[in-house]
Amino acid sequence: xxxxxQIDACIITFLEHMEVERNVSKLTLRNYGQYLRRxxxxxxxTGVSDVTKINQEIVREYRVYLARVEDAHxxxxxxxxxxxxxxxxxxxLKWLIKNDMPVxxxxxxxxxxxxxxxxxxxxxxxxxxxxxxxxxxxKTGLRDxxxxxxxxxTGLRVSELVSLNRDQIDIKAREFGVIGKGRxxxxxxxxxxxxxxxxxxxxxxxDKWRPVFIRFAGKKPELLxxxxxxxxxxxxxQRIVDKYCRKAHLPVKISxxxxxxxxxxxxxxxxxxxxxVQEMLGHKNISTTQIYTHVTxxxxxxxxxxxxxxx
Numbered sequence: 582x583x584x585x586x587q588i589d590a591c592i593i594t595f596l597e598h599m600e601v602e603r604n605v606s607k608l609t610l611r612n613y614g615q616y617l618r619r620x621x622x623x624x625x626x627t628g629v630s631d632v633t634k635i636n637q638e639i640v641r642e643y644r645v646y647l648a649r650v651e652d653a654h655x656x657x658x659x660x661x662x663x664x665x666x667x668x669x670x671x672x673x674l675k676w677l678i679k680n681d682m683p684v685x686x687x688x689x690x691x692x693x694x695x696x697x698x699x700x701x702x703x704x705x706x707x708x709x710x711x712x713x714x715x716x717x718x719x720k721t722g723l724r725d726x727x728x729x730x731x732x733x734x735t736g737l738r739v740s741e742l743v744s745l746n747r748d749q750i751d752i753k754a755r756e757f758g759v760i761g762k763g764r765x766x767x768x769x770x771x772x773x774x775x776x777x778x779x780x781x782x783x784x785x786x787x788d789k790w791r792p793v794f795i796r797f798a799g800k801k802p803e804l805l806x807x808x809x810x811x812x813x814x815x816x817x818x819q820r821i822v823d824k825y826c827r828k829a830h831l832p833v834k835i836s837x838x839x840x841x842x843x844x845x846x847x848x849x850x851x852x853x854x855x856x857x858v859q860e861m862l863g864h865k866n867i868s869t870t871q872i873y874t875h876v877t878x879x880x881x882x883x884x885x886x887x888x889x890x891x892x
Contacts, residue, residue: 586621586624586625586630587630587631587632588620588621588624588629588630588631588632589621591632591673591677591682592614592617592618592621592673595617595672595673595676595677596610596613596614596617598676599613603764604764605763605764606764608740612665612669613669613672616665616666616669616670617669617670617673619666620643620666620669620670623643623646624639624643627639627642632677632682632684633682633683633684635674635684635685636685637685637689637690640670640685640690644663644667644693647663647666648663660693660694663693664692664693667690667692667693668692670687670690671687671690671692672687674686674687674690675687700842700872701833701834701835701836701839701842702835702839702842702843702845702846703831703833703835703839703840703843704843704846705847707829707831707832708733708840708843708847710829710831711729711825711826711829711831711835711840712726712729712730712733713829714729714825714828714829715729715825720797721797723778723781723782723785724782724794724795724797725821725825726778726782727775727778727779727781727782727794728742728794728818728821729822729825729840730772730774730775730778730779731771731775731778731779732822732837732840732841732844733775733840733843733844734770734771734772734774734775734844735769735770735771735775735844736769736841736844736845736861736862737759737769737841738761738762738837738838738841738863739815739818739819739836739837739838740815741759741760741761742794742818742837743792743794743812743813743814743815743817743818744759744760745757745759745792745793745794746791746792746793747783747790747791747792747793748791750779750793752771752776752779752780752783755770755771755772755773755776756768756769756770756771757769757771759863761863762863762865763865765863765865767860767861767863769861770861779793788808788811789808790806790807790808790809790811791807791808791809792808792809792811792812792813794812794813794818795808795811795812795813796811796812796813796817815837818837819836819837822835822836822837822839822840823836841862842873845858845861845862845870845873846873848861849873855867855870855871855873858870858873
C-alpha cells in the first residue's frame with residue numbers, strides 16, 4: 582500500500598473544500614479527484630512529494646506525459662480531456678495560494694489549445710422528424726416521446742434531464758427550476774406540446790417514484806420506495822436519442838447535447854438575442870454562447886445589407 586504524501590493530503594483537503602464550501606456536484610467532485618490523483622501518482626514516480634517543489638518544468642513534463650499516455654486500446658487523451666486535468670491542477674494551486682501555501686502560481690500554467698470541433702445540430706425539419714420516431718403503442722414509446730420533446734423544448738443538459746423529480750415540475754405554469762452546471766439555478770420553460778406529452782407520460786404512471794424518467798428493464802423496487810434506483814442514467818438517454826436518430830435516418834449522428842445545440846440554434850434563428858439564449862442555456866459566460874455565431878452571422882449580414890448606407 583502506497584504511503585500518502587503531503588500532496589495526497591492537500592488533494593483530500595481541497596476536495597473537501599470543493600464539496601462543503603463550493604457545493605460542487607458529485608460528478609465534478611469525482612472527476613477532480615480522478616484528475617488530481619493521477620497527478621499525484623505521476624509525481625510519486627518522478628520522486629516529488631512536496632507540493633511546494635512543483636515548478637513550471639515539472640508541470641511541463643506532466644503535460645508531455647498526458648499528451649503521450651495511452652490506454653489499453655492504444656488511444657491517447659483528447660486535448661479537451663488534457664485540459665480538464667490542467668484545470669483541476671490550477672484550481673487546487675489557486676486554493677493552496679489562498680491558504681498561504683508557497684506554491685506555483687496557477688496563472689503560470691497555460692491551458693492547452695482545444696481541438697476545433699464541428700458543432701452538430703438539426704434544423705427544425707430534422708428535429709420534427711426525430712420527435713416523430715417513438716412508437717407510442719410500445720411500452721417505452723410515451724416515455725421516449727416525452728424525453729425528446731422536453732429536451733428540445735428546454736435545452737436541458739442530459740444530466741439535468743435525468744435529475745428531474747416529479748415534484749419540481751409545474752406543468753400548468755409551463756416552467757420549472759433546475760440546478761445546472763456550477764450549481765447555478767435557472768428557470769426553464771416548456772412549450773405547450775412538450776407539456777402535453779410530459780403530462781401524458783406522467784398520468785400513465787401508477788407508481789409514486791420521484792424520478793420523472795424511469796427505466797422499464799431490470800429489477801423493480803417496492804412501490805413504497807422513492808424509486809431512486811429506477812431513475813434513467815445519462816447513458817440510457819444517450820442510447821435512446823441515438824436509437825431514434827438511426828431510425829429517422831438523419832444525416833448526422835446527434836446526441837442529447839446536439840438537441841441542446843438545436844434548441845439554441847432555433848431560438849437565435851427566430852430572433853432571440855445571445856444574452857437571452859445564454860440565460861436559457863445556463864451558460865456562465867457569454868463567450869460560451871458565442872459558439873452559435875453560425876446563426877447570428879447571416880442575420881448580421883442581412884441587417885448590414887438592409888440598414889447600411891450604400892454610397
